[in-house]
Amino acid sequence: MKTIRLTAGEAIVKYLDNQYVAIEQDGKLVESKFVELFYAIFGHGCVLGVGEALSQAEHSIKVMQGRNEQGMAQAATAYAKMNNRLKIIPCMSSIGPGAANMVTAAATATVNNIPLLLFMGDTFASRQPDPVLQQVEQLHDGTCTTNDAFRAVTRYFDRITRPEMVMTALTNAMRVLTDPAHTGAAAIALCQDVQGESFDYPVEFFRKRVHFIPRQIPCDYEVKAVAEEIKKSKKPLVIVGGGVRYSFAGDQVKAFCEKHNIPFSETQAGKSAIESSHYLNVGGIGVTGNSSANVLAGDADLIIGIGTKFSDFTTSSKWLYADTQVVTINASAFHGGKLDSIKMLADAKEGITALEKYLGGYKSAYTTEIADAKADWDKEMARLAATHYGEGYTPEIPNHMPDAVESFIKATGGVITQTAALSLIRKLIPADAVAVGAAGSLPGCMQRMWTTDKLYSYNMEYGYSCMGYEIAGAFGSKLACPDQEVYAFTGDGSYNMLHSEMLTALQEGKKINVILFDNMQGGCINNLEIGHGQGSYGTEFRFRNEKTGQLDGAYVPVDFAMNARSYGCVAYTVHTEEEFKAAMEDAKKQKVSTLIDCKVMPKTMVHGYGDWWRVGIAQVSKSKKIHDCYENLMKPHYDAARKY
Numbered sequence: 001m002k003t004i005r006l007t008a009g010e011a012i013v014k015y016l017d018n019q020y021v022a023i024e025q026d027g028k029l030v031e032s033k034f035v036e037l038f039y040a041i042f043g044h045g046c047v048l049g050v051g052e053a054l055s056q057a058e059h060s061i062k063v064m065q066g067r068n069e070q071g072m073a074q075a076a077t078a079y080a081k082m083n084n085r086l087k088i089i090p091c092m093s094s095i096g097p098g099a100a101n102m103v104t105a106a107a108t109a110t111v112n113n114i115p116l117l118l119f120m121g122d123t124f125a126s127r128q129p130d131p132v133l134q135q136v137e138q139l140h141d142g143t144c145t146t147n148d149a150f151r152a153v154t155r156y157f158d159r160i161t162r163p164e165m166v167m168t169a170l171t172n173a174m175r176v177l178t179d180p181a182h183t184g185a186a187a188i189a190l191c192q193d194v195q196g197e198s199f200d201y202p203v204e205f206f207r208k209r210v211h212f213i214p215r216q217i218p219c220d221y222e223v224k225a226v227a228e229e230i231k232k233s234k235k236p237l238v239i240v241g242g243g244v245r246y247s248f249a250g251d252q253v254k255a256f257c258e259k260h261n262i263p264f265s266e267t268q269a270g271k272s273a274i275e276s277s278h279y280l281n282v283g284g285i286g287v288t289g290n291s292s293a294n295v296l297a298g299d300a301d302l303i304i305g306i307g308t309k310f311s312d313f314t315t316s317s318k319w320l321y322a323d324t325q326v327v328t329i330n331a332s333a334f335h336g337g338k339l340d341s342i343k344m345l346a347d348a349k350e351g352i353t354a355l356e357k358y359l360g361g362y363k364s365a366y367t368t369e370i371a372d373a374k375a376d377w378d379k380e381m382a383r384l385a386a387t388h389y390g391e392g393y394t395p396e397i398p399n400h401m402p403d404a405v406e407s408f409i410k411a412t413g414g415v416i417t418q419t420a421a422l423s424l425i426r427k428l429i430p431a432d433a434v435a436v437g438a439a440g441s442l443p444g445c446m447q448r449m450w451t452t453d454k455l456y457s458y459n460m461e462y463g464y465s466c467m468g469y470e471i472a473g474a475f476g477s478k479l480a481c482p483d484q485e486v487y488a489f490t491g492d493g494s495y496n497m498l499h500s501e502m503l504t505a506l507q508e509g510k511k512i513n514v515i516l517f518d519n520m521q522g523g524c525i526n527n528l529e530i531g532h533g534q535g536s537y538g539t540e541f542r543f544r545n546e547k548t549g550q551l552d553g554a555y556v557p558v559d560f561a562m563n564a565r566s567y568g569c570v571a572y573t574v575h576t577e578e579e580f581k582a583a584m585e586d587a588k589k590q591k592v593s594t595l596i597d598c599k600v601m602p603k604t605m606v607h608g609y610g611d612w613w614r615v616g617i618a619q620v621s622k623s624k625k626i627h628d629c630y631e632n633l634m635k636p637h638y639d640a641a642r643k644y
Contacts, residue, residue, distance in 0.1 A: 243307015
């Protein structure tokens with residue numbers, strides 16, 4: 001056997017440089033290089049190991065410099081998503097706090113079934129020296145380090161204590177990273193002394209490897225069972241999940257729905273797999289869904305879930321279609337079996353194609369219901385777009401703090417509503433622009449109001465709803481889609497959590513546009529607590545009041561535009577729709593990243609439409625409001641929701 005002597009760090013780099021993936025698309029096998037970029041924040045635990053290997057010129061991988069470990073890993077997650085999981089960016093951190101920073105991003109990737117490869121420096125395998133800088137010493141377990149935290153949030157975890165272990169660890173990592181049903185984060189802890197140790201690796205290990213992304217072919221008896229349920233139904237509703245996107249099955253699902261007259265709704269992950277303007281697309285479903293989808297879901301006698309994991313928000317906490325039969329097409333038996341469904345274990349494209357063998361000329365019984373529901377929502381969209389501050393104005397969200405709006409206007413001068421701003425943005429930016437978001441009230445507004453006729457132009461991280469994903473995600477999206485404008489939609493709370501990769505975007509010459517909605521509060525959770533009788537507590541961004549000792553003083557003003565300018569971005573502060581329009585138009589002309597600090601009035605986001613969200617409200621309380629909310633709102637829904 002021919003061998004080559006390399007350090008463990010060199011072996012890792014050489015192996016990654018020779019990995020490719022291939023998937024069938026339109027009858028052709030499309031192959032792509034899996035690793036073209038590498039993201040790192042070098043510290044003592046990795047810079048002289050893998051870092052030294054990356055510094056050599058004997059590979060084609062471009063190395064980028066991260067600013068925050070979570071940020072770079074979130075950017076890598078967004079990049080993989082926008083490449084429909086056919087490309088990844090491995091990320092490398094030092095030991096201790098650097099590694100711990102990536103745990104959140106690992107969870108984000110795993111929850112959303114996005115491939116993410118992480119390398120973390122670790123303690124010395126030799127235990128000499130011991131302890132090392134940044135080591136957390138465990139009195140009960142000498143093998144446990146900070147990196148063991150990754151076990152809970154990854155699909156695969158390994159620790160390299162000998163250089164030859166690289167071979168099995170990387171092989172297993174690639175197995176996970178290319179698994180269409182259960183991909184997610186793979187984390188490999190690298191003892192820092194081992195990174196520099198050498199071994200005679202088989203040359204064959206570094207050959208070009210093509211990992212074929214399989215399309216799960218369904219069993220005929222499962223196809224028949226699902227088809228029989230569809231044929232029995234009069235008013236079925238399709239839910240399009242992320243699996244439709246990643247299997248490139250949008251055209252097949254669309255043709256299926258057209259042939260059989262079945263409306264389809266979208267999850268956050270499934271949005272942009274099929275164009276929004278399609279006459280059967282009734283929009284987002286569930287807690288952040290709109291009236292057209294939720295009305296039809298409530299009346300449906302069959303739910304057809306395609307490539308969806310049926311999250312809490314998709315099902316409205318198992319309440320929206322609690323008594324309705326569910327059938328699924330899913331590459332994962334775990335997700336496909338939820339809600340006591342009749343499941344077909346299959347790739348979305350293969351499953352839809354197989355159904356036609358048994359459906360024949362089946363048509364649903366819908367007549368005007370789909371068009372009527374869409375027309376009603378179009379009217380609501382027009383109303384939301386036309387909401388403006390003025391005499392007699394009432395905020396969109398009821399039960400608001402009496403002085404919230406006026407206090408905000410006094411503090412900022414901002415008189416823009418969030419719904420009007422979003423409608424305006426959709427009109428002003430290119431149709432193929434990529435929209436990125438993650439947390440707060442914006443995902444609800446975006447799922448309801450945002451149109452996506454350009455395929456795969458929507459990157460909403462809402463499986464983990466990780467605050468701080470937005471700007472890092474925009475950078476990762478821009479790396480994946482360099483010829484499209486990319487817009488990050490973020491609240492003030494999320495921006496304060498994490499915006500460090502804005503600097504990396506500037507460093508790499510990748511323009512991103514940040515639309516920052518500053519309403520001086522964590523608006524989503526503020527709405528949640530007020531709507532459930534708790535009042536406003538710890539969710540508005542106010543000074544501590546010397547009289548009360550509470551955080552109920554004046555609003556804390558922040559000049560976010562100044563912060564962005566300090567990095568080198570072109571930035572704007574806008575208070576009116578006219579200022580917003582001017583800033584948007586000017587931002588499109590810029591060559592560097594931009595930020596628009598939009599002072600949007602609180603309580604002006606979109607409210608719910610026939611949904612329910614189960615939250616942990618107190619069953620007993622001294623507050624009558626909380627007691628009444630539990631008895632009159634929560635408990636009836638609990639009782640009506642599906643229990644398994």
